[in-house]
Amino acid sequence: MGDQAMRRILQAGETFAAIVSGVNLAHSLDADAFAGLLETFYRYRVICLRGQKLSPRQLADVARRFGELEDYHLADYMIPDVPQVRVLSNEIVNGKNTGAVNAGMYWHSDLSYRPQPAGATLLYGITCPAEGGNTLFADMVAAYAALPDDMRKRITGLATVRDRSYRYSEFYPNRPPLTDAQKAAVPPVTHPLVRVHPVTGEKALYVSAGSCSHIPGMDVAEGRKLIAELEAFATQPRFVYSHTWQPGDLVIWDNCVTLHCATPFDMQKYIRKMHRVQALGGTPLPA
Numbered sequence: 321m322g323d324q325a326m327r328r329i330l331q332a333g334e335t336f337a338a339i340v341s342g343v344n345l346a347h348s349l350d351a352d353a354f355a356g357l358l359e360t361f362y363r364y365r366v367i368c369l370r371g372q373k374l375s376p377r378q379l380a381d382v383a384r385r386f387g388e389l390e391d392y393h394l395a396d397y398m399i400p401d402v403p404q405v406r407v408l409s410n411e412i413v414n415g416k417n418t419g420a421v422n423a424g425m426y427w428h429s430d431l432s433y434r435p436q437p438a439g440a441t442l443l444y445g446i447t448c449p450a451e452g453g454n455t456l457f458a459d460m461v462a463a464y465a466a467l468p469d470d471m472r473k474r475i476t477g478l479a480t481v482r483d484r485s486y487r488y489s490e491f492y493p494n495r496p497p498l499t500d501a502q503k504a505a506v507p508p509v510t511h512p513l514v515r516v517h518p519v520t521g522e523k524a525l526y527v528s529a530g531s532c533s534h535i536p537g538m539d540v541a542e543g544r545k546l547i548a549e550l551e552a553f554a555t556q557p558r559f560v561y562s563h564t565w566q567p568g569d570l571v572i573w574d575n576c577v578t579l580h581c582a583t584p585f586d587m588q589k590y591i592r593k594m595h596r597v598q599a600l601g602g603t604p605l606p607a
Contacts, residue, residue, distance in 0.1 A: 329360060333561030335462040336578075338364040345372050345382050345570065354385060361440070362520050366457045366573040368563060372444065374570065376402040379444055379595055386440035386572070387599035390431065396420065399595070408443075409593040419593065424582045426491055426530040427458065427551055429575040430598055433484040433531060435509050438575045439601025447593040448565040452585030455563045456555075460524040461577050463554035464514060467525075471550075475513050476607070480532035480547065483508040487530055510536060512606035513550075517576050523607045524577040525554050554579065565592075576601060 327342040340360060343349070349357060361367050374382070376399040383389055389404040397419045399405040409419025430438035443455070464472070484506045485498050513535070515526040529551045535543030562583075563571060573580060585592060 327356070329364075331364070332368070332563075333366070333457070333459065334558055336364055336459040337366040337457060337561040337563075338368070340367050340369045341371070343369050345369060346374060346378055348381070358386075361572060361574065362517075365459060365461070365577050366561060366563075366571065369570045369572070370566065371568045372570045373568065374444055374595075376405040376595055379442060379570075380404050380597055382570075383440070383442045383597035383599050386442070387601060390438065390598040390600055404597055406596045407593070408596055409447075409591070410587045411447075411591050411593060421587075422492070422494070422582075422584075424580070425584065426528075427456075427555055427579045427581045428528045428531050429526070429579055431575070431600070432511065432526075432528065433482040433506055433509060434600075436600050436603055437511070438598040440599045441573055441575060441580075442597045442599075443571050443573075444595045445565045445567055445569040445571075446595065447591050448567050448569070449585040449590030449592050451590075452583065453565060453590070453592050454583045455565070455571065456581045456583060457561045457563065457573060458555045458579040458581075459559045459561070459577070460526065460554055460579060461517075461522045463556075463559045464523050464525045466559075467553065475546075475550070478513040478538075479510050479536055479606075480513050480527060480543075481508050481510050481534050481536060482531050483533040484531075486533040491530065508533065511604045514607040515576065515604040516607050517574075518602055518605060522577060525550060526576075526604060527551055527554070528579060551579075555581075576604070 330339045397407045407419035410421050411418045430441050527550045529548045532547050534540045
């Protein structure tokens, strides 16, 4: 790639994740440079590009190279002239929230309740707390590979039902309940419990206790127990990378093969402001 001499990659997690320096995304990457970045993305599954200075439109332009952008079905806290960019922030101005607060504080992959879930998510740190507020990522490829043989056989061919309304009020008690219209707009979908990455061919667990309501063909309680067991296995420290944010970090993760989870910070002491964009992926392919 054109900036190969300047680009530096440092693996951050035990099995995945990388810090990338020497890439300036404020200037559009040529085809070769972006191909190199995409190769790094698929190799590490989570990448952080440090020291970026991106306007909302520039962020959306970068994200668009990863796929079609999500038009948010809950149109709150969007950048007015770049509606694909959502603001995540605890800052209050004139008595009103300026962004979504406490979003995603449970293990999940983005838009998994859609027929075509998110492929890449791009999260850009603008103001970051000095302590707390890390984002955790779990490597679902490494987790699947480490499963005992009997468990891999047990889950072969199984699927899960993804339901946006399942546990929504539990995770977001301070938000208004979903309306009937909102629920109807995003009906439950069924996806494989183990999926194949459409580019790399890697097999990965595709499961979240916060998003998967049940396993078709299995007793509901038994299915939920299995889902929770698989999530607990996949989120052991050996499969998890904890990202400590710095202003200017652009973290891009592959929802096909990772889970992520936000963590708390002192919202009375610190402001945390981020911009997020999601690029859609294809329909999950069963292993």
